[in-house]
Amino acid sequence: MNFQPAAISGDRVSRAWSGDMIAPLSDRGQGTAASFVSKTFDHEGAGLPIELFISALGLYRCFINGTRVGNDVLTPGWTNYDDRIAYQRYDISKLLKPGRNRIEIWLADGWYRSPIMWGAKAIPNCWGDRIGAIADLVGPSGPLLSTDTTWQSGPLPILKSGIYFGEIFDARLENAAETHGVERLPFDKGLLVAHETAAVRELQPLAPIDSWSDDEGRTIYDFGQNAGGYVRYRVRGAGGAEVRVEHAEVLGPDRHFDNRNYRAAAAHTLYTLRGDGDETYAPHFTFHGFRYARVTINGNAKIVEIASIPISSVPEPAGGFTSGNSLVNRLVQNTIWSQRANFVEVPTDCPQRDERLGWTGDAQVFAATACWLSDSQSFLSKYLRDVMADQREDGAVSHFSPDPTRLHPADFPGYAGSTGWGDAIVVIPWVLYTHYGNRAVLSECLDPMVRWVDFVWSISDGPIVRPPSHWGARGFTFGDWLQPVGDNRKPRPTIADDCAATIYHFISTDLLARIAAVLGEEALEEQMKRRAGEIRLAFANEFITPAGRLAHNDQTSYALAFLYDLIPAEHRQAAQQHFRKVIIDADYKIGTGFIGTPALLPALTKLGMDDLAEKVFLQEDVPGWLYQVSKGATTIWERWDSMAPDGTIYEPDMNSYNHYAYGAVCQWLFECVAGISPSPEAAGFAEVIVDPAPIPSLSPVSAYHDISQGRIEAGWHCTGSEITYVLTLPEGCVGRFRPGRRHQNPTLNGEPVFEDAVLPPGTHRLVFSLPDS
Template sequence: MNMHATASRKGLKQRNWAAEMIAPLSDEGVGRPASFVSKTFSLEAVPAAVELFISAQGLYRCFINGKRVGEDLLTPGWTNYDHRIAYQRYDVAQLLVAGENHIEIWLADGWYRSPLMWGKDAIPNCWGDRIAAIAELVAGGRTLLSTDANWKSGALPIVKSGIYFGEVYDARLAALSETHGSEVIAFDKALLVAHEAAAVRELAALVPVDQWRDDEGRLVYDFGQNVGGYVRYTVRGSAGAQVRVEHSEVLGPDRFFDNRNYRTAVAETLYTLAGDGDETYAPYFTFQGYRYARVTITGEVEIVSISSVPITSVAEIKGGFESGSGLVNRLVLNAVWSQRGNFIEVPTDCPQRDERLGWTGDAQVFAPTACWLADSEQFLRKYLRDVMADQRPDGAIPHVSPDPTRLHPEHFPGYAGSTGWGDAIVIIPWVLYTHYGDRAALGECFDAMVRWVDFVWSISDGPIVRPPPHWGDRGFTFGDWLQPVGDNRKPRPTIADDCAATLYHFISTELLGRIAGVLGRDDLRQAMERRAGEIREAFAFEYISASGRLAHNDQTSYALAFLHDLVPAEHWDAARGHFRRVVEDADYRIGTGFIGTPALLPALTKLGMDDLAEKVFLQEEVPGWLYQVKQGATTIWERWDSMAPDGTIYDPDMNSYNHYSYGAVCQWLFESVAGISPDPEHPGFARVKISPTPLEKLNPVSAWHEIAKGRIEASWTMADGKVEYIVSLPEGCEGLFVPTVRHVNPVLDGKPVTGDTLMAAGRHLITFEIPKSN
């Protein structure tokens, strides 16, 4: 464990444990039946307050006297387990009785030892090869019970369980037998910290919106919404009969059940009936990503009821956006559902295939939108600690975190160091600071930021970053991943890796200088400002011609360069013209990938090209945001061309239909279209910058966002070239109206304004005219 990873655990809540970590001797290893540890104990009387502190290697679920403890799912959660493991606390007095009591802790492989990564090189036993539990009951500072070598163990009816695999459950084995003992295993209790974010919980169940039988007589259910979660059902039938549930995100032509994009993930459940009346089942230790379920019945079984149960770590919606476009409204909802389904302990890329990893690039581009749509502060703080634990000795930040490859590099070498991905360590803390005023996040991550920025400089020993071309080599970059090229007979230009890497080199270096200033580190601030200046000059020399044309003449290059002020003043007008031409020549279709897309519309808006922003955003062909909505998407797709107009799946080897990255456009909807954005000079929404961008085809628009101080609301309507804009600010939150050329003759609460104007908490009316042309 590196020293920085150890330091990043400081400040987290820890406790002194009387209990020991115990492993069930019934356990047969990864991929074998799950096990339990148990203990019968007596209490003369039940204290008024009894707390259970509990954690595990693997996943656990606890029962006292046959009743489940709590409602949390997938506990103790997913972290870099060699860095820290979460523990949970539950009030359990109501589950105890005077006299004899019985406690069971069910244990399964979970992320701890399920095979992770993909294909033949999937890594089993990533953080260890033994499932185990630690628990103690405490009342009034006195330990009533704790795990030790005297606990019993045995096999569970969960015959097999795995994150990608799914679960096999045999209800005929539900009567548990204590067949073995337990043993205390070596374990560093200093690793145990209180759960850092909200636990994973169930959302309201979804009932089928349609069902039918396929050509083989199997029932197929459409739940109407792609989710991360599981199928729960109640059945009755004969003992030994079986119910198999397979999952898919999409249907192919002719309603073909198509889950080829799951790759090697089995992602199914198999339930064997006990045959004693109504039996209800949902998997205990896994989840899937799906909209559709195919049910195969073997033997005599009646399905009494069936539902889809979404699960998430961010259950409560904290922001919303609505417009006059139904497709846009559905797009925002799709982003909400993609966040829910991928914010399950870790911000993953997807919840369905043999991956489900915390990709740093995906997380950093989506982080602002995540904070608009949900309270993501503690969730992302926890993730950043995993990122820091995975940071390599040379400063490289991992591609994914928690990173299975760090401990097992033999199959996946060099899985760190990509610009645009590693920059998460600088960008996400800044997002937390601006949205929540979380200065502590900046301080906690600061050393890791410095090491990352120094690493990127070292790739080419200078301001221009020239990454190696081969995956796994030091400094390899994903560039603008999945940047579309249009017609492959005459493809449009795309950004080169060196340009993409250098752009992000500047972004993080400049941002680190700002962060150093916030933290009072003037030495670092000045050093980073000088370095950012060197990168700015080198970028202009290397990538901007005398005519103001950027070297690769693609949408990503222009968007990122303009958004981050890398275009010199003498080239600004010409480069703006080139940017317009590039967008128009593409027939207003998107030409950006993972790092370019979040910058595209904000850059066009910044440049005053609202007409282009509107056309690009609202065009309905591929590649475009609304194409997938027209195709029936209920979450955000990984690829712009994930599905052809006839419903054919494109490239099932890498194709997720629940991938939140392109949902980052919601940040633009809140901050530009609705015109409310956090002010970094007054973080945590102490001050809100107000500057709407009315787009006629979105008329009318309304948005809201819950912050710690209350609710921010904004709305505008447009008629006959005039706009009425209403904004409401809670107590403790002031506004700063920033009029631009798009706000002609602005009037605030009945008084004309000519420049930036402060607004107190409360409701305000702003009226203005829109310019006759952009």
């Protein structure tokens, strides 16, 4: 009874439906009790294959003869529901019996009509105000049963549920009678598409590693890992007793339970017992971000067993990295857990507070890391369709997708058009192409890419982009979001909006020229090459001094400009020295935000400044990757300073402890430290660029990555200045090693290497010495 996701291609995958979209007349609207629709029917075809095709407005769970269909959660998923709605397909043959059968579909608000966005301005009924279900049971001879107006409905024991709210469940109200009928809703069945990615699934339960009681007698459980999911428990007690579960990511000083950073999200569950022995409960139509749970019991009841249940659309790892440094190893694990928690139908910023939105900037900077750590092809392809559905008429790309503000602009005007964020429409397809050889996604997104780069050019009618400073104005940019500035009495330099916007203007335009070349769009390729050349020249004239110093003299400017070859040859040596001095003056502490951070270490490695890359990466003070690990983080933080050295929570109004963006450093670990990269010239890992840049203090290093051809394994250890590097490539995958400055006297499989070497499938041993520093 497995869910079967649709194949990803440029075409929507749909089917002919016999059923209607029906709404339960027992439903009283958003924020009220959930409802079910049901039908009793006869079935005499024992042993015949029967499939269920099903979808909903809102979220659904389906039961046949009391047994749940499948084990997917949060179905049918989250899309721009006015553009398309996913449906699922299940083999239900073994759930049916000869004679009378009953199907029951539970329905709740979900993303469809839960209040979405934040605070008092959260939008209820964003995509619609009626929940409903559509279903076909299909056998060899055609439809066996379909949703129509003969179905019945009734209230569920779920008295209230919501994505941010949580869930209230009264077990005394289970097995409610069918008290109402249903109504056929006007509905365009053409919106229904086969689920475009894997279903959200539960991971292995996490048992608590500690528990204690607070001053009010409430029990706090520590599950040892911040995750996206929910708490499942077994409870025993008297009917009418209540169990309330609240959630938190961190503890304040003295192990004080603190979830102020959830803001307006109640993010709790309340369960009322039936009182007939052991009862097991977990919420049905919501999820939370948490490591800790606080349990309050009112009445005579006792928790018998409790666990954290993580959920994710990408539960299986596709890559791993370990080193001789335990903090680095934990950083990689933190990134994996942040990806799991935030890759729930949509790549969200965070899973806990009143937000949980698919921010395009976060997804753009993290996409390559996501593909290293999990098979993210169908997940990100599906997300790009949401991004395209939200694109504005003038080409502006939403700050997040699915975008509630597009349908309610009066409440949230101007939520589109930020450089670094909207560039997701160009960057993510390219990542999918290089990692998976997916040309279809390039074709599907080509026109939206062109519209985006044309929009950015139009902001200032030219190559230099001068964004307005006010949120909501056309072309407003987030710049290098959350860039640290150090001591507020003498802050370190930061990149300005015009510089950041112009750099990303170049990145997407240049990338679009490469994409056009892949697709054989010669006219577009030439147009974008010319435009990229104009931007490169204008950037140098506007932002580089005759002495080779960038205008804002900050880490982000240098990192991005060097990584994307925006520094003219005559200025490179001087600019590199300025870059070095900026890093040293900051005491090797990070000075980059969301768009600068993924570029920082790759740029230093590209320039051969491995000594600086090592010191920046491994320093354990704030701001730094390993600071948060040393503070006990088990996921990636939103801010470098999310927690003070004394354990104090910083600024709870915007402070998530499960934000994957800064985990983008893992791309550098795979591509530079482990030395394996997908070649754009032979996409999909048909060819691997082999270019290790060892950090000796990390020895020994081991990495793996699963691709369609098999598994790539790479690792090295350091003996003095000598590096022994071992690489294994699967059939259908070749490597290309080009000796560089850091590879002194290289030998490959015992033979000296003087020029580019092609490595066939199999295991290879590369030995070289590091240059003197």
